Amino acid sequence: MNRRDFLAGTMTTALAASAMTPQARGRAAPKAGGPLVDVNVTLGQWPTRRLPLDSAERLARKLREHGVQQAWAGTFDGLLHKDLGTANARLAETCRRVGGGLFKARGSVDPTRPDWEDEVRRCVDVHRMRGIRLHPNYHGYRLDHPAMGALLKVAAAARLIVEIAVVMEDERMMHPLMRVEPVDTAPLPDLIRAVPGSRVVLLNALRTVRAKPLLELMATGSVWVEVSMIEGLGGIRAILDQVPRDRLLFGSHAPLFYFESAWLKLVESSLADRELESIRWKAVQALD
Amino acid sequence: MEIWDLHAHLSGVPGDTPEARLGHLLEYADRMGVGRLCVFMGMEWSYDPTPEKLREDNDQVLRAIRAYPERAFGFVYLNPRHTQASLDELNRCVRDGPMVGVKLWVAERCHSASLDPLVERARELGALIFQHTWIKITGNLPGESTPMDLVALAKRHPTANFVCGHSGGDWEMGLRAIRAHPNVHADLGGGDPAAGLTEMAVRELGVDRVLYGSDIGGRSFASQLAKVHGAELSAASKRAILGENLRRLLSPILNAKGVKT
Numbered sequence: 001m002n003r004r005d006f007l008a009g010t011m012t013t014a015l016a017a018s019a020m021t022p023q024a025r026g027r028a029a030p031k032a033g034g035p036l037v038d039v040n041v042t043l044g045q046w047p048t049r050r051l052p053l054d055s056a057e058r059l060a061r062k063l064r065e066h067g068v069q070q071a072w073a074g075t076f077d078g079l080l081h082k083d084l085g086t087a088n089a090r091l092a093e094t095c096r097r098v099g100g101g102l103f104k105a106r107g108s109v110d111p112t113r114p115d116w117e118d119e120v121r122r123c124v125d126v127h128r129m130r131g132i133r134l135h136p137n138y139h140g141y142r143l144d145h146p147a148m149g150a151l152l153k154v155a156a157a158a159r160l161i162v163e164i165a166v167v168m169e170d171e172r173m174m175h176p177l178m179r180v181e182p183v184d185t186a187p188l189p190d191l192i193r194a195v196p197g198s199r200v201v202l203l204n205a206l207r208t209v210r211a212k213p214l215l216e217l218m219a220t221g222s223v224w225v226e227v228s229m230i231e232g233l234g235g236i237r238a239i240l241d242q243v244p245r246d247r248l249l250f251g252s253h254a255p256l257f258y259f260e261s262a263w264l265k266l267v268e269s270s271l272a273d274r275e276l277e278s279i280r281w282k283a284v285q286a287l288d
Numbered sequence: 289m290e291i292w293d294l295h296a297h298l299s300g301v302p303g304d305t306p307e308a309r310l311g312h313l314l315e316y317a318d319r320m321g322v323g324r325l326c327v328f329m330g331m332e333w334s335y336d337p338t339p340e341k342l343r344e345d346n347d348q349v350l351r352a353i354r355a356y357p358e359r360a361f362g363f364v365y366l367n368p369r370h371t372q373a374s375l376d377e378l379n380r381c382v383r384d385g386p387m388v389g390v391k392l393w394v395a396e397r398c399h400s401a402s403l404d405p406l407v408e409r410a411r412e413l414g415a416l417i418f419q420h421t422w423i424k425i426t427g428n429l430p431g432e433s434t435p436m437d438l439v440a441l442a443k444r445h446p447t448a449n450f451v452c453g454h455s456g457g458d459w460e461m462g463l464r465a466i467r468a469h470p471n472v473h474a475d476l477g478g479g480d481p482a483a484g485l486t487e488m489a490v491r492e493l494g495v496d497r498v499l500y501g502s503d504i505g506g507r508s509f510a511s512q513l514a515k516v517h518g519a520e521l522s523a524a525s526k527r528a529i530l531g532e533n534l535r536r537l538l539s540p541i542l543n544a545k546g547v548k549t
């Protein structure tokens with residue numbers, strides 16, 4: 001991909017979005033850039049708000065319009081439902097039915113619940129998932145819980161990617177009955193080192209996990225992060241001082257966030273072609 | 289269509305001087321298609337600035353915008369706990385200088401009577417009044433205003449134009465709070481790009497009262513522009529939010545100062 005083409009395509013789309021029909025917008029999207037993989041979308045309904053794109057069909061259309069070819073999808077039901085097995089089955093069914101292969105389901109697992117191992121088994125054997133998603137703060141445990149080590153072992157044995165959602169929304173505006181702290185990732189580096197073959201993707205991490213804790217995670221060589229919560233002027237450029245290029249993935253946190261936020265970050269930071277390519281798909285290819 | 293950004297800062301931006309920082313911001317603004325920036329507060333922030341600190345902050349903004357008069361507009365930073373110093377700054381920076389708006393932050397909750405002389409003078413000068421607001425479930429700062437505080441102030445000054453900073457932060461509450469008060473506009477800037485914000489603002493306030501702003505420095509252009517580019521709204525609505533509304537609000541004072549809009 002040529003960066004100028006990408007930028008031109010992106011900006012055309014972004015700035016002229018208002019004046020375009022969805023079809024025209026689709027044509028303007030940067031397809032020349034090769035694959036774009038979004039590792040952070042969620043299907044279903046956010047518990048406290050209807051979102052403009054909280055139908056899988058509408059989200060798929062938005063992602064396709066922007067050239068996304070694969071989207072790793074968890075389920076909002078995974079936050080608060082106790083019966084995660086059924087939530088995951090629904091997610092898998094939606095991912096099969098909608099989007100023509102766009103969505104790759106990521107079942108929710110809580111390793112502190114009875115017989116959680118069977119949840120993992122179903123994700124692998126029944127639904128053929130390549131990864132699972134954890135919500136430790138919504139499920140009420142910390143990463144130093146003994147079950148975390150067990151889960152990482154099971155996941156590594158099954159060659160599953162483990163995604164951990166560090167936050168879902170701004171702590172300052174949470175529903176009073178749904179307040180949780182960001183996940184504390186401090187125990188992770190030791191846990192990961194103890195389980196060879198671990199592959200962990202931290203979602204929504206880069207607002208709260210910075211500097212030394214982030215460097216320690218990167219030093220394990222087994223942790224990836226994504227761009228959805230990067231902020232500040234030219235934020236991706238700045239984070240590349242702390243995160244090796246091949247550890248930084250594209251994640252939008254759609255539909256809870258406007259998809260265009262992550263997408264425009266690729267434009268705001270002036271990135272070299274190699275960097276863009278890596279964030280868009282190469283880094284994730286090595287992981288998947 | 290030109291994008292006008294209601295909400296930019298010199299803090300959190302690389303550069304040793306105000307001009308260098310604004311120049312840096314404008315490089316990114318160019319890349320993101322943003323034409324003009326409203327800039328307020330200095331290179332280092334203070335919750336409760338002394339009169340000296342106010343002058344220092346405003347001097348930095350003056351230096352910055354004088355270097356880019358076609359691209360950046362200044363809002364004067366005031367502290368209602370220092371009435372005369374704030375009035376002096378208003379006269380110095382708006383009446384006698386190039387600034388076109390007022391910024392009020394977290395020194396004092398804005399329903400206080402101490403804001404009345406400042407608002408009255410700003411109204412006489414035709415300046416747009418930007419008040420930071422937030423409703424935090426984690427607890428506001430002692431002097432931090434809510435949108436409800438701003439409504440109390442706006443009711444006392446029905447012909448002054450106010451901006452409700454961050455749409456109240458917890459925007460589903462903030463937008464409702466200001467809904468019935470047509471002289472209060474919503475700033476979309478500074479929060480997460482939570483989907484549905486812009487659609488709700490337009491639905492509840494009408495498109496004319498919704499303004500794009502980034503809070504750049506602390507945020508990215510990308511996440512904040514996405515709130516408009518990504519919204520399920522008509523092309524005409526997006527143009528209004530991205531620039532036309534702010535241009536309409538600022539045109540009288542800009543034109544009086546000889547700035548072409």
Ligand SMILES: [Zn+2]
Nearest residue numbers: 295297478503
């Ligand atoms: Zn601000």
